[in-house]
Each structure stands twice: as C-alpha cells, then as structure tokens.
Amino acid sequence: MINTFTTTLPPIANETNTGEKIDVEKIDFSSALLDLLRRKNPNAPVDLLGLVTQLAKASERGDVCVDIPAQTDLAAWLASGLVGEAGDFMPLIASHQRLYLARYHAYESRLAAQLRAMALDAPPAPDEAALAAHVQTFFAESHENPDWQKIAVTAALHQRLSIVSGGPGTGKTTTLIKLLTLLQISSDRVLNIALAAPTGKAAMRMQAAISQGKQDLAKKGLLSAALAAQIPDQATTLHRLLGSQFNSVQFRHHAARPLVLDVLVLDEASMIDLALMSKLVDALPPQARLILLGDKDQLASVEAGAVMGDLCEESGFSPDFAAKLSRLTGQVVEPSFSASAIGEHVLTLHKSYRFSGVIGELARAINAGDLRKISALLLPATRQPATPAGDEALIWYPSNPAASGQDLSAPLLAGYAPFFAAVAAKASPSDVFAAFDAFRVLSPVRQGAASVARVNHLIEAQLVKQGLRMNDQVWYAGRPVLVPQNLYDLALYNGDIGLTLADEHGKLWVHFPASDGGTRKVAPARLPAVETAFAMTVHKSQGSEFAHVLLLLPSPNDGGNRVLSRELVYTAITRARQQVSLWGEESIITSASRKGITRQSGLAQRLLT
Numbered sequence: 001m002i003n004t005f006t007t008t009l010p011p012i013a014n015e016t017n018t019g020e021k022i023d024v025e026k027i028d029f030s031s032a033l034l035d036l037l038r039r040k041n042p043n044a045p046v047d048l049l050g051l052v053t054q055l056a057k058a059s060e061r062g063d064v065c066v067d068i069p070a071q072t073d074l075a076a077w078l079a080s081g082l083v084g085e086a087g088d089f090m091p092l093i094a095s096h097q098r099l100y101l102a103r104y105h106a107y108e109s110r111l112a113a114q115l116r117a118m119a120l121d122a123p124p125a126p127d128e129a130a131l132a133a134h135v136q137t138f139f140a141e142s143h144e145n146p147d148w149q150k151i152a153v154t155a156a157l158h159q160r161l162s163i164v165s166g167g168p169g170t171g172k173t174t175t176l177i178k179l180l181t182l183l184q185i186s187s188d189r190v191l192n193i194a195l196a197a198p199t200g201k202a203a204m205r206m207q208a209a210i211s212q213g214k215q216d217l218a219k220k221g222l223l224s225a226a227l228a229a230q231i232p233d234q235a236t237t238l239h240r241l242l243g244s245q246f247n248s249v250q251f252r253h254h255a256a257r258p259l260v261l262d263v264l265v266l267d268e269a270s271m272i273d274l275a276l277m278s279k280l281v282d283a284l285p286p287q288a289r290l291i292l293l294g295d296k297d298q299l300a301s302v303e304a305g306a307v308m309g310d311l312c313e314e315s316g317f318s319p320d321f322a323a324k325l326s327r328l329t330g331q332v333v334e335p336s337f338s339a340s341a342i343g344e345h346v347l348t349l350h351k352s353y354r355f356s357g358v359i360g361e362l363a364r365a366i367n368a369g370d371l372r373k374i375s376a377l378l379l380p381a382t383r384q385p386a387t388p389a390g391d392e393a394l395i396w397y398p399s400n401p402a403a404s405g406q407d408l409s410a411p412l413l414a415g416y417a418p419f420f421a422a423v424a425a426k427a428s429p430s431d432v433f434a435a436f437d438a439f440r441v442l443s444p445v446r447q448g449a450a451s452v453a454r455v456n457h458l459i460e461a462q463l464v465k466q467g468l469r470m471n472d473q474v475w476y477a478g479r480p481v482l483v484p485q486n487l488y489d490l491a492l493y494n495g496d497i498g499l500t501l502a503d504e505h506g507k508l509w510v511h512f513p514a515s516d517g518g519t520r521k522v523a524p525a526r527l528p529a530v531e532t533a534f535a536m537t538v539h540k541s542q543g544s545e546f547a548h549v550l551l552l553l554p555s556p557n558d559g560g561n562r563v564l565s566r567e568l569v570y571t572a573i574t575r576a577r578q579q580v581s582l583w584g585e586e587s588i589i590t591s592a593s594r595k596g597i598t599r600q601s602g603l604a605q606r607l608l609t
Ligand SMILES: Nc1ncnc2c1ncn2[C@@H]1O[C@H](COP(=O)(O)OP(=O)(O)OP(=O)(O)O)[C@@H](O)[C@H]1O
Pocket: 149, 166, 167, 168, 169, 170, 171, 172, 173, 174, 175, 209, 216, 353, 354
C-alpha cells in the first residue's frame, strides 16, 4: 500500500523556485506540519522538528527531501511514531539517510522501481539484418560520425524506456519520427501511439514539429502515405491524456485503470515533476513503450523534483549493447560504464542543427559555466549602439535594467510594434498570434523594477498614451493574457496564452490557439483569473519558442541574485529562434552561469545499480 498523508503535502506551488510569488497557504505549511507532528507526539525529538522545518522550506523550493545529519539518533526518531522506514505508514520517512514527506518518498521509490523494471523488460529484439538495412535507408544522407540520432533510433528500437535528451534543434523530433516509423514498420499491427506534452502550448509545438517532420521524411521517399497515417499528428496535454478530474489530484488513468496504448511519447519532459512522472508511469499498461524527449539542462519542473536531470545523471552503453549498436549503425559506438540501471536508456543528441550561430554558442557557454567564452561572445556587442539595428542574433544592453533612468519602453514597444500593427489592421487571429510570437519579453522575477509586472505596466501605460487603451481599462483589443491555472470547463490550462481581439461589431473576445491549428474564442467574462502577458517569467516560457527574446536580468539588489541561475539563463536564451537581446550587466550573466540549481532528491541514487 502506498503511504499517503495528503495533509502533510504543501499546496500546489506556483513558481516557487523563483521565490517571487508567495502563496499565502504556503507560509503556514511548515507550522501546520509541525503542529500536526506535535499533536501526534508532544515529546517529538527537537532535532527532528528542526529538520522538518527545513524539509518544509526545502519542499517549497522544489526539493524532494533533505539530508539527515550523520550524528542523528535515528532510533529515537523511529521510536517517536512520526518517522518510519520505507513501507511504513508514517507522516515522515527516513530512507537512504534522507528525510521525506511520506508521499514524496512513495512517488520517488515507486518511480525508481518502475523505471528499473522497464529497463529490464526489453521488447523482443528486432531482426538484426532487417534493422541494419532500415537504419541505413533512413540515415542514408547522414555524413555525421558518430551520428547520435542514428544511434538513438537504433538503441530505442530495443528498449521499452528511452530518454532522448538534447538541446534545442538537436533533432529530437526528427529522431522521434524515424523511430516511430521504424517501430511501425517492424510491427505486425498498427500501433496505438500517443503524443503528449506538459502544456497546451508545448503540445501544439510538438504537433507542428511532427507534421513538418513527417512531410520532410515523405519528401525524401522514406514515409509512405499509409505509414504517415499511422503516426499521429495530434498531441495532447499530459493532464488531458491521464484524465484530470475536477477537485482531485488523482487522474482517471492509474495502475488499476491504465491507458490503452502501445507507445507514449512525452515531449518537454524536463517540465514534469516527480509526482506527475510517477502518475504517468503508473498509468502505463504492461509492455507499453515510454519515450521521453527533453533537454536535461533546462530549468527543472516548477513542482518538486528534477526528474529529467536525475534520469540523465548517468549514461553509457554496456560493451555488449555498444557492440550491437556498432554492428547495426556501421559506426563506432564506444562502451562506457554507467552506474545507473537506466544508463543505457539515456540517449543524448549532441549536435544542434538549428543553432550554429552565436545563440547556440552562448547557450553552450552558459551551460558549461565558460566565463571566458561568455565574455568573448558579449564583448563585440558592447560596441553596438544603445539602440541596435535589430538584425543581430545577439544584442546586449550592458546595464542593469532595473536601475533608475533605464528606458525600458523603447525596445519593448519596438519589439511589439508588428503585433500592435496586426491588431490595428484587424488581421486574422492566427496572423495576430504569429506577430505576437515573434517577440517576447522574459524576466526571472514577477515583481520589481525589471519584472514581468513592470513590463506589463509600462506597455499598458504606453497604450493609454497612444489612445489604444482607456486608462484602467482591463480588457482592450491587443491585451495578451496568460491563464495561471487549469480551467477545465473551458479546456484551458495553466500557461495557455490568449489574445484579446475585437470582432466586426467591436465586441472583445479572447482567442486561444486550437488543437486543429486554428484558434477558438472565449468571452473575457469567463476568464476571471488571467494576467496580462506582454512579459512572462522564464519559468512560464518553458515549452514555448519565439523568434526574438528580450531577457531582462536585474542586478542583485533588484531581486536578480535570488533567482538567477545557469539553468534559468540557458532556458531563456534557448526560447529564441533567431535573436536574443540580453539586458543585464556582464557580472550578472557570468555569476548566473556559475550557479547551477541543485535539487535535493534521491531518485538518481535509487537508480544506481
Ligand atoms: N540530421 C539532421 N541533418 C540536417 N538537419 C537536421 C537533422 N536533424 C534535424 N535537422 C533539422 O534541424 C531542425 C531542428 O530539428 P528538430 O525539430 O528535430 O529538433 P528538436 O530537438 O526537436 O528541436 P526543439 O528544440 O524545437 O525541440 C529542423 O529544421 C530539422 O529539419
């Protein structure tokens, strides 16, 4: 039986690891937990209560557990009736010298056990000769050696669990389509394949990328119309796939009522927290394949855990498997020791086919904490005029955007000018969306002088000046909004972006992208809890892409140091397809790249062999 103490879990966190949005419920979490424990045992060990306070705070930051100090009298804790060991029904669990809230321990240990079992449960091995021939056909154009996409496809065909990790443009989707096609070719029936992503936006991007990828493969004569029809174009959100239920943290699909599918593909897997990943794996039917796609270097999930990072911590092919992959791919695949039971299932793509230029170089340098490279990339830009021409891939404003006297409005308005022009011209909702997605302002913080709130305020004030919005008017044509929570009755989800546009009678509607590639509209009155979204936090931008990203990086005294990290800057920069504007002092950028976020979790250790 799973040990659950729902009352001891923190409420759903909302961008907690940015530390900006304080949830009132959360302030009381640590004291509520302590009260509960004291009521159960008035003589609870003092050091236990001290660590519980830390655990409550840590869980708000996204940690799954805290380390138990070496000198702890664990026997006294276990005798207190508050702490148990794995399998006990207690509010707290001590395991592997870590203290957990019971439910997180259950999620973590269960997920690790299930992933280990999936790694051992290999599907019937494909016929080598046939597979080698298919691989050669599908990668006939490849001049790469090693070709990581080819190796990933070949490896994944032998696996029930595959984790494909790569930065932007490394060909995760391209690899996936080849993999699904080959799975379908080697199956004697039509496979039931489901495509899912954490947010509606990410699901739509996945859908668009898959249908583009299918067309590319078909043009090369590698995908017949019949096969193409067997690979779905439709992607859904993970919540919808699992079956969200109103007012419940449980989904309709779980271990006792699994999904009906043969292959589940989950994109943007780094956004998935521990609880959700555990529920997802629970809901898989026996023998179904799970393919996770994501970028392990991006920010971890908003909720607790760093599942993608933990899963990818160790990787490497055994000598036998490496030899097999060498035979099948015709390339040299070196074996390497991996201490993880799922190390062979971590398939990393190394070469970016989209970012050959400065954006990719900067993203890699930030990731590697390569300060010299970062400075070299930023240096030429310092010579650029304060208001650059706008066609450079990297633009740098070397000042604190939160300092007084900084005029944020000019670049903001310039960036959104095509969007306002499309709104004024009453362009179709799809065209207005395209204009809006060409530029986005990102900030790490919600409040402060260079925050999301400030940018939204500045732009809205400018719109008043330009006569495009009446003072204090909440709804106006051109207002972009962000849905901050799941609104199941409207089929809208946390993070969805809508655009307010006037119809031919002047009536305002909020348009949202629809799953068929068009848009659908909702009356503003039905959306009581939305936020203006000219700017958004870097956390919320995950799963989205924009042609041009302007990233504001406030200095420490303006809230920057609390939240800036390598993962945050990397995630923000890699949202940009063509152009990045960085607005922050060099020391802020370099110190962020020195600071990686480490989340306390025992998942990687539980996966060790
Ligand atoms: N092996 C390859 N050779 C040439 N071009 C490639 C190759 N693989 C991918 N591409 C091209 O690179 C671009 C990005 O590929 P793809 O969309 O598969 O990457 P991704 O990792 O899924 O990207 P994203 O960052 O959007 O998740 C596409 O235009 C694709 O056609």
